[in-house]
Amino acid sequence: MALCLGQVFSKDKTFRPRKRFEPGTQRFELYKKAQASLKSGLDLRKVVQLPEGENINDWIAVHVVDFFNRINLIYGTVSEFCTERTCPIMSGGLRYEYRWQDGDDYKKPTKLPALKYMNLLMDWIETNINNENIFPTRVGVPFPKNFQQVCKKILSRLFRVFVHVYIHHFDSICSMGAEAHINTCYKHYYYFISEFSLIEHSELEPLRAMTEKICN
Numbered sequence: 001m002a003l004c005l006g007q008v009f010s011k012d013k014t015f016r017p018r019k020r021f022e023p024g025t026q027r028f029e030l031y032k033k034a035q036a037s038l039k040s041g042l043d044l045r046k047v048v049q050l051p052e053g054e055n056i057n058d059w060i061a062v063h064v065v066d067f068f069n070r071i072n073l074i075y076g077t078v079s080e081f082c083t084e085r086t087c088p089i090m091s092g093g094l095r096y097e098y099r100w101q102d103g104d105d106y107k108k109p110t111k112l113p114a115l116k117y118m119n120l121l122m123d124w125i126e127t128n129i130n131n132e133n134i135f136p137t138r139v140g141v142p143f144p145k146n147f148q149q150v151c152k153k154i155l156s157r158l159f160r161v162f163v164h165v166y167i168h169h170f171d172s173i174c175s176m177g178a179e180a181h182i183n184t185c186y187k188h189y190y191y192f193i194s195e196f197s198l199i200e201h202s203e204l205e206p207l208r209a210m211t212e213k214i215c216n
Contacts, residue, residue, distance in 0.1 A: 044184075048192040056196070057143040061135055063192055064151050068125050070185050071161050075118055077178065078169040087114035092163035092206040114164055121161070125154055152198050155189075159199060162186055163206045183214050190215050 050059050075082075090098045090112055099109035100117050102124055112120070129135050134150055136143060144150075165173065165182070173182055190211060193199045204211065 044188050044191050045195075048188070048195045057147055060148065060151050060196065060198075061143075064154055065129055065135075067155065067158055067189055067192075068122075068129065071158050071189075072122060074165060074173075074178075074182055074185065075161050077176065078165060078172050079115065079118070081169055081172050082115050082118070082164075084113040084115065087164070087168060090114040090117035090160070090164065092160070092167045096163065096206045098160050098163075114168075118161065121157055125157070128154060148198075155193055155198050156203055158189075159193075159203065159207075162189070166207060166210055186210075187215050 048063075050056055090100070091114070092098070097111070098117065100106050100112050100120050101109045102120065106120075128150060132138070132141075134144060134147065166186075170179075173179055186207075190204075
């Protein structure tokens with residue numbers, strides 16, 4: 001019998017602390033609107049569409065943070081099964097290998113165990129979304145010109161978490177009764193990046209079969 005989602009995806013298993021929106025801000029109101037639409041049972045293709053009169057960068061910012069929180073929670077749930085022994089390389093099966101590069105400590109693409117890669121990835125995303133110069137939270141402060149480019153990079157790297165979890169840890173997800181939840185999260189993510197052309201289609205190839213199965 002499947003466990004309820006509250007049991008499966010408990011806050012104690014979050015890989016990184018959740019990023020929250022400041023109550024009373026425009027972004028917090030957008031977040032509440034997005035969450036209400038999700039819970040209403042509306043078609044996810046419609047849920048991701050930009051609400052009339054809203055700023056596209058605010059809408060993207062809200063979703064990038066929300067996807068970070070959700071995917072962070074999903075990986076946190078399976079992280080105990082993702083060790084240097086079970087996953088010595090950050091990969092998606094035999095065909096796809098992801099190497100880490102951040103321009104600072106890792107100036108060249110570096111092969112790493114999946115768990116180490118995930119730690120670096122979540123740290124990197126946290127640094128970006130907490131950077132006021134990239135994700136401004138003060139009223140009247142504009143987004144930088146490269147904002148969408150940064151978001152595309154974040155979303156592209158978060159996709160790799162889906163790849164690794166689906167290909168290497170899906171049995172664990174299923175045994176916890178969480179298959180429907182991760183599928184819904186992936187559909188939401190996929191429809192959002194497709195709506196705003198935030199990832200090149202070629203990068204989605206590792207999950208093409210899964211995408212065709214659950215998103216079409």
